[in-house]
Amino acid sequence: MPTTRLYQAVLRDPGPTLAKRLRRAFSTWLMGRGFPEVPISPHFTASVKGTRARLDAARGCGRFTVEDGRLRTRVTYAQTMDRMTGWVVVTVEQYAGDPAEEFAPGFLPDYLATERVTDGGVHLTGRAEEHDEDGIVYLLGDLSERRRRVPVVVVAVEGRGTGSGRVHAEYLADRVAGAAQVVWLADLRAQDRFNDTVGDDLAVYGGGIRTYLAGFRPGEEEADRHRVMGGKMVRAEGTPALDRAAGYIIGETAGLKLPDELREPYRVVGRIVQGDAEPEALAEAARPQPVRSAYIDPEQYRKMMDMAKAVTVPPAPKPRPPLSVLPAPRAPEPEPAPAPAAANGKPAAPELDLDLLARTVAERVAERLSHLGDTVAKAVTEGMHGELESMLDLVTSDPQELARHMRTMTSHVASLTRELSEAREGRERADSGRAEAESESARLEDEIERLVAQQRWLETDLAEATARERRLAVRVRRLESELAKAAGPVEIADETPESPASLVDALHFAESLTHVVIGETMHEAGLLDLAHPTLRRVWAGKAWDALCALDEYAKARSCGEFQGGFRDWCLAETGGRRVISANLLAMKESDSVTGRDKFSAVRTFAVPAEVDPSGRVFMPAHIKLRKAGTPAPRIHFLDDAGGATGRIWVGYVGDHLPNTRTN
Template identity: 40%
Template structure:
């Protein structure tokens, strides 16, 4: 599913969960009785409200034409009250005729119940009117280094002051939770603000401007990243002229980096709600791989001379059917059956007839009453039902009957009697609904949720492993330089360990920090497509992409400085001590013959390079790094190694989903 909208808020107010739940339930038109779990369906629309005392998740899944949209509000209490958080996401598959995504209707109502922030500046329910007295506070918000949401500033329209007010209210409703909307009170306020902003960042004439995080008056290298919207367009088209502003901010929200504590806690919310994780462990350290691994049930021991033993369940609970002897023994069979049934039946029954080895001969009509008893029989019935559904199916019974046909008539009669009793017991249990509580769809949904939880755990463990490996490489490098212990010394990298939420974050940091790499602007389209189209998987790729780019940069530096000979694959196989590298299995220095020899696939791997590398300006780049080995999507990073050539750099030609080949076409 594609992520369209994402709000990440901090809320230190009291009763965070009830406030959010009340607004969500009213918006979703659900009768909320306050139960820990409420599930409602109306046609193809499904609503789920689930929470505990420390966290909760509320979901509305609804059709939109031929697509679907899922709106999810998640909250959790933080280690400290000021670290409590709320996330709201809208994701799905929209048809071409579906309306553009805007802020869900409950967000503004929730914001009105408290004073939420983006972690640095307030995010309010409506537009804020700023006069001369509040200008200094506005400038502090604009310049705040930790601000994460855009601030949309609207100026005064002298010809029609009501236009600015209407536009501000429209923007505040559409961008609730992901932007702050400010309306300047008068022209004096506008002049005071523009004096602080400077000519490049000013706003005037009834227009508006969207100030992205990181406003630096007088130091902006590209002031137009803070997009203005002229007053004439707003006066002519009214609120319709604001669609481009709204769309830009909503799309920007989908790329917003989620704080590490929010991301890690969110991965545990499902487990707390499912009852598989104690609420006290909501902020615990990441689970170990051993804790994540699901235990496998013990296999039934194989008994000599019993070829069908593996198909039967372990000998627990009710007594299983007696084994069929290889040599018929009519006289001994009843006694053996009675002995096998003895532990479950209590006192010995030496004179019991053959039928006594089967479950109690209660008819279908009387069994449901027994199942409803409070003496533990209900649990026994559930266990029997599970055995019947999973093991004693018709195929096994028919096989036993076929085997018995070669014996005497008494053995055959015994097995057929057991079959009849089991069939009656199955009908009785089915009548109670025990076998119908979990359908195929429920199982698939449960497995999907469990897969999502395990994938999130895997990504978290992978991130921690990356950070540990990065620390180890740094320590190894220092040991190699100084030949003395440096354990406990912090890394002097001013940027710190990468904690990226999207591949675009990785690309932007690489352009800023990795001097031996060239990442052209043409990469951004495919990189952004991966980020937006696969929001759940993208964090799995960010760490690998950063590791690969760092390894390429370190390799290019070592190669250009004549400290290393060989190609990038050789570098990954035997890197210099302490230098970044990736596992060689991620690297492929060529494409298959079926790709290289096919003009269509060959052209798909031609990427731009400077004329000093190739006069044509394009070159074939078969070498690539696999961010995900198999599956769909399977992102690839194609590169050209010119570390030993004219430029002394590695050129990244492509970063996106798998390019076409014989398997994708």
């Protein structure tokens, strides 16, 4: 399976002991998983029951990795230096096994408690924080902090004095440590003040949980962007509901790219711990890089830079000094005066005998050289005897053998030179390829971010178009019903259909239906809601329309007003009945799915004994809420409208179940 990032935390830690505190928390976590005590060493590797841990540290940076055959937890850090605040990046990736949900690594709450760690904008403690009425102003400041990257999760008051709000907040804080800030409101006065400030559309109450995403702008926000989980669902489902909320919160930050100022240092730390770069390279990577406009053509920019480098500017000539400071001509030196005569009138002393001096010096030099020659001869004889003999043997050996030795040595030197040259070229190619790959990776990250933003706009447009389509469908259905009753003109008032906000809401709406029974599928529907907040309203409308059509069909079929199956119901003249497009309906699965146990088992759901004595039934019939693409939600159901119960039993509402193409 492709590697999937399940969790990411980008933390800023200005403390001078970042590496020491992080290593201590990480080591304690490893020991809790059965690893031996981690020694104080730059490098440590150990394996326990198929899980492998590796810790690498260099001067000012390092990386810790844990792999268990399915998940890879990686911690990369760099301490504070000039022009760069210390940072820690924690990721959890899945590289094998069935898709799963993962939460914050267990060492993070303890590490976050050691220093004032932030996401660059708000404080992350790793624990849930309480806010009373006076503290709401600080909470609002965190919500509107423009540098905030992580969600802020607010847990409302239960209202019955049970204290469950605090319990739920502490559970969530442990699950999403490092990826969100979690707070709970102390009492109703704090809750009222908070709700009055953010407005009714963004309020939270009744033990509910609301996630406020980054980029919060008071007075300009759309309620759908900041997901809320009602207190009723939290009380009914307990921990599974909290885990779904935690999964959605983590999913909001797991896919974010690193901040621009950390992207290059992050890559450099990887090269340092692999031994491909020196620790000094991190300081260069932390240097602010010039920002080039996105409108400049990269190829044109490169050509202009090459032209600029090719131009050689001649050095400027030295300026000539002005005439006023030119040096004056040198005065002629005076001739030496003759030596004066002796004061007593006697003639001067006789001149020095140079011949005698030369002979004396020569004799002393010869005496010393004779001793030096004996010393040198002794040193050569004792210390270099072996080398001299080898050289003598080489010189006196057969000239052909000497030439062969020389050719062999020449070949060996040539081979080593060629290998060294190839290794140097390979290293240069690898460095160039890595630089190109990193540049391409950065470009693709920017492109993905742009496409994701574009997708969100398109999904919003789709939701609006789907709402208009459902409204028109209701009008057409009413019109057909009235036309079937009257021969004259009919006036139909515009009517807005019921519009659940999510798949879970649609399933709650379905509790009012008399001939459709919803099974244990809230969890699967909730996962889709949390993973795709912009599409959940579209799917919810389609699901509600489909369930209403099934309900009307089951009523007519069970009382004998209609003969046939649900497909026949959708293909027949409607006469104002609720139907769905037959193209979205499949009454059976393919033979490759039906005939294989591992595919049919996941399509077998619980039913009452009156439907099947075994308590479980294979449900191949399904409705496609989205015909193609990923995700592709499905509603699997059993048609017993003509049977003993006279009802439709819905066993599953969620993402596409595995088949031969998705397996």
